Every structure is written in structure tokens, then in C-alpha cells.
Amino acid sequence: MAREPIVILGTGLAGYNTARELRRLEAGKRLALTLVTRDDGRFYSKPDLSVALARGKAPDEIPLADAGEMAAQLDATILTHAPVARIDRAARKVVLEDGRGLAYGRVVLALGAEPVRPPLAGDAAGEVLSVNDLDGYRRFRERLDGHERVAILGAGLIGCEFANDLAATGHRVTVADPAPWPLARFLPEAAGRRLERELAALGVTWRFGVTAERVDRVDGALALRLSDGSTIAADVALSAVGLRPRTALAAEAGLATGRGILVDRLLRTSDPAIHALGDCAEVLPEGAPGEPGREGLVLPFVMPLVQGARALARTLAGEPTPVRYPAMPVAVKTPAHPVVVAPPAPGAEGAWEVAEDEGGVRALFRAPDGRLLGFALTGAHVKERPALARELPPLLP
Template identity: 40%
Template sequence: MAENHPVIIVGSGHAGLQLARNVRRLQPTSGLVMICADDGVDYAKPQLSHAFSQQQSAEQLTRKTAQELRQELKMMLLTEQRVEAIHPAEQTIVVNGRTLAYSKLILATGARAFVPPVAGDASDDIKTLNSLQEYRHLRERMMQGDRVLVLGGGLIGTEIAHDLAVAGKQVSVCDPSAQILASLLPEFAAQRLAETLQALSCDLLLNNTLEMLQRLPQGLRATFTNGDAREFDHVICAAGLRPNSELAAQAGLNVERGIVVDSQLRTSDPYIYALGDVAQIDGRLWPFLQPISQCAAALAKTIAGEPTHVTLPVMPVNVKTPRFPLQLAGETRAADVDWQIEQDADSLLAKAYRDEKLVGYIAGGTAQMQGLALLRQLSI
């Protein structure tokens, strides 16, 4: 019977591990299998945005090895193995050529870094920073050469650029938008963060994209759409993420931007769930730790036989740029709000109102700690 088979989690990132830990608290002896394509170590992924300036090795960022996770969670953890196919009708998956049966299957396959197409013989030299393994490789490479181009001025790109600049690198940030963090911040707040980066000698190449990357005897030659050409030693792409939903699509599950799930994180198949960066909830992707943790706690209850709906409140976004950190929540990009702004050399506190109701805020610098109080006041 299918109910006698284990729960199988595909993916060992934050989503998969949070779910496994919650399952174990509720079901200490149930059958549990986790499958991952990497070495399965537990590490704090957000710390990758600070690791260069803190001179941390990959080993220092590791919290638990795969063997330690096996012991902690009393589960079968299959590392460096890939799920090749899902057969929903049989409730089985194929892993490295062998078939495993499941009672419930959870897809926590995460997302991969998107690298836009770039002409030139050095396009393969564009690196990403989306895993501990990639950080280990990048850290070794970047021991040589200080000129770094970061593609993408969004949340991750800005944090990486800030960290590299603090670490003493010569950093340029390229983004097609007219400002950094264009999807999160209004222009006045983006400008404050831009000034912080520029004070760290970051060069902002906005309204611009990388068109060609060519190898030189020493370094790389980058040509941009505005006609400029510059030389760099390294190029890191942080231009966004793409959910790893191909496996679900091949199995016939409903996939749009990510794997479509209902309020219990169930996919279009009653025995398959999705969680984390790959899950599309109410038409949105939620690639942040707090909502993922809340989803994992709810899904563990559902798996344990207590159907639980996920309710995600308004959650803050933290921009981890220590020289001028920001917290924001609510409608920070709406065009029909009135901003009340207080700022000085060390702080920024901006409140967005609509019909005299607080609908968003931005708290930066020394005012960042006021964010949580404002979060409770939001009328959304």
C-alpha cells in the first residue's frame, strides 16, 4: 500500500530541511527520505552575501554535514543523486536508474540563477553565487584579481556588490533599470543605497546591459549596450532566479512561473506537494526564508494528518547591506501612495499612506530597528 511507503523530499536546501525537521518533531519514527543533487550539507544561504568580506571558507559556513543530518533527522539522505522522472499514477520516482515508491512526494527543488545570453568567447566565464559549492569555487578564483563586474542590481546583486566592495574589490554593478532594487524601492530610497555603494567605490552602470564578454591575456573585456568597454577579472551574475520546475512539468503537474500549489501546498496531483523557491502560491513566488519556514511548518502538519492551510501575512524584506541596511514591507512600489520621509546622514524612515492608512514603509540605517513596529501597523 502507498501509505506504507516513506515521505520523499526532493531537495536539501532551506525548504527541504525545514520541512524534514518539522516532520520529525511531529512524527519521530515515520519513514523519511531526502534526495539531493549536491553533497547535502546544511548551511545558511543568506550568509553567502557576506562571506567575502568576512573571509569565511565554505567549511566555516557549513553547519552540519550530510552524515550529521542523517543522525539528527533519522532519515535516509541520498546525496549527489538526481531524480530523473516522476510517475504520479504509480506514486514512484526514478533516481539514478532505480525506482522508489512514496506515500507523499515533496518537491523542494529550489531555483537556479538566471544568466542572460551574452556574446563573446568568455560567456562561460560568467559565474553565479547560488550555492555553497559555487561560493567555494568563486572564492578560490577571486584570490587573484580585484576587478569585479556584478550583473544585476536587485536584492542579491546589491548585497554581493556591497560585500565585495567591503572586502576591497573594485566593483561595478550593471543593471538595465534606471536604479538599483527597482522592483522593491522607490527612487529616493534607491538613491540612498546607491550613495552608500558609491562611497565604497562601487561603480553603478545603470540603464545598461552586458552585450559581449571576451577573453584577454589578463582578464576579461566587457562591452556594454551603451558602447562602453571595460576590463574585469571576474563577472558574477545575480540577475534573478528561475524555479527548477522542469521535473514537475515533465510529470504533467500544473506549472506556470513555478509549480502551482493550493493553500495546503498540494500540486495538481493529490500526493505531490511543492515548497520553497519552486512553489507558486496565489500566483506568486516567495523566495524568502520567513515564508518558506512558515510553509514548512504548515505542510508538516498536513503530512502528519492535520490538513493545514498556509496563511502568509505581510512580511518584511531585509536588504543586508551593513553600511546602510534596509527593512521594507507593504506597498513600497505603488504609484498612488503619499510618502512621509524623515532622513539624516545616518538614517531613513519613510512611510507610505493611502487614504490616511499606512500601507508600506522603508526603514534604513539607524532607523532600521523601527521597522518591526511599523510592520504591525500596516493596513493591508
């Protein structure tokens, strides 16, 4: 098989997991491997960022290994602070912003996603932070130092987790979202309302049905003006309104993109020498990238990229292996009232059956014939996750 170098772009969980899985395989051990990242290449678990305050961890205590240690562990070359400018497919080279060119046999795009910036007016709009990596988290913690009032835009997974972590450590948190309850995209109303109440009991103030329109500096603090005319006063503002897969490098190289970088079940882009996985990828259940009208799965969570890394490593090592996704419930890390959700597929036919008791909410989404297609569990009911997950159909069989 080919001995040409494999170049992995990105050292997040997707990039590092792929490298690790490759080195576990006999055939994968022999391949030359280079990883490239624009950050410092430290290995860390991103989900730890939204629970670090309550665990008493400073940003520099979160990483598990630095780039030198990872290079030794993985028997790989790791280029840090090396932003990629473009991929020259004709010359089979990855071109870095500093002009260096890296010849490749195959490329893995593990470029992650970009936080969506809400359109905000005002002289302090640029002071609204977002956290999607360790550097962003360090900036957030520096800004937070000695301050109490935090405004969070977005009551999705990341917004709710930060709200819990901040409120549990004595901060005064206000969360604003246009939806009517937290995690509204994933949770039926009863489960969302329960989380809303439990986090309110911890001290979180909710503002639903509103968007932030402008942010100004007033008397040394931030004033966030909402669409209903009211204002939130805060020392720090955090935006958690969503993520957009990083598709620009792929699109500029002429690869097919949709919401993410389009790949087939072998995680191949429209160029078979280039693969993609993790937050940047959109996986087509069937068909090939480039065929018109195809839409795939964009799943910006850890479990899908772990499944992807396992399959992709085998494929790169010479044994083509389609990615399979079992049902992959997502745990929302709100220790004040934990949540686990396995949303039904978009457009799935069925209805929620909701039961609530003092422990929390148990909501099951069933098809008309009774099959379980999704669930949402809160509080004490999260312990039912393993049994219910076994009943769910796989996302990609």
C-alpha cells in the same frame, strides 16, 4: 494514517526545514522519511553566502552540518549526489538519474530556483559566474582568489549584497543594471539613491541604465561590453540578474505550473500526493492549481519557506493546515547601509511618503485611506522595522 514514505526532493532550507518541522510533531516522528539531493546534502544557510567574505569565512566554513549528521538528527535517509530524473505518478515512484526508483506515499518538491543566465555574446560569456548554492559560491571564491576587479550584473538584493561584501574586503566592484537605481523593483527612488551613494562611498562603481551585451577575454582579463558602448574590465564577473523557479520536473510529470510550481494553501500541487514549497513554488491565495487564470505568490526568501515548512509538516502529519503569511519584510544585508523593505502588493493603490535625514531614508507606502501597505527603511531607520511590520496587513491571512 498512512505510513508510506515521504520523499522530499531538495535539501536546501525548504527541504530541511520541512523535515525538521515534521520531526517536531508526535505524528510526524513516526513517518518514514527520505530526502534526495543532487548536491552533497550539507546543511547551510544560503543567506550567509553573500556576507562570508567580510566575516572571514571560507566556503567550507559555512555549512553547519554534513548529510550524515543531518540524517542522524532527522532520523531520515538522505541520498546525496542523486539527481532526480522524473516522477512517475502512475507508479508512485521518484526515478533517479542512475535508474533507481523510490516508492512514495507523498512527495515534497523543494527544488529551489535556477539563476537566470543573461543572453551574452563573446568568447568569455561562459566565464560569467552565478551564485545560488554552496558549490557555485566555492567556484566564485576560487576564481576570486588573488584578484581585485569584480563586475556584477544586476543591482537587486543579491547583487547589492555581494557588492558590499566585496568592496568591504578591498575588491574593486562595478555593478551594472538596466534600472535607474539599486533595488529599483523594491525601493522608491530616494531610498535607492541613498543606498547607491553609501555603497559608492565604500568604493562601488555603479553603471545604471545599461545591460551587458558581450564578454570577451582581452589581455588576460574580462572585457564586459555594455549597451551604451562602454566596457568594464574585470578579473571576475558575477551575474545576479534573477532567479527562475525550477518547474521542469513538475511540468514533465504533468503538474500545473505557472511562474512556479502551482500549489494551493495546503501547498498541494494539482496532484494531492505531491506538495511544493520554497523557491520552486507559486502559492495561490485562493483556488486550486490547474484552474485557469490563477496567479500566485512567488517569494524566494527564507521567511515564506519557514512558514510553509511549519504548515506543510502539520498537513503531512495528518492535520491539514493552510499556510499563512504575515507581513514579511526582507532585510538586505548591506552593512555599509542596511535596508529593510516590505514592498506593497503589486498594483496596490497608494503613494510613498518619503523622509530622509542623515541617518537614512524612511519611506512609507500608504493607501488613500491612510493604511500602511508597505515600507522601505535604510540606515539607522531599519530599527523601526518591528513597529512598522506590526501595522502591515498579512500577505496571506
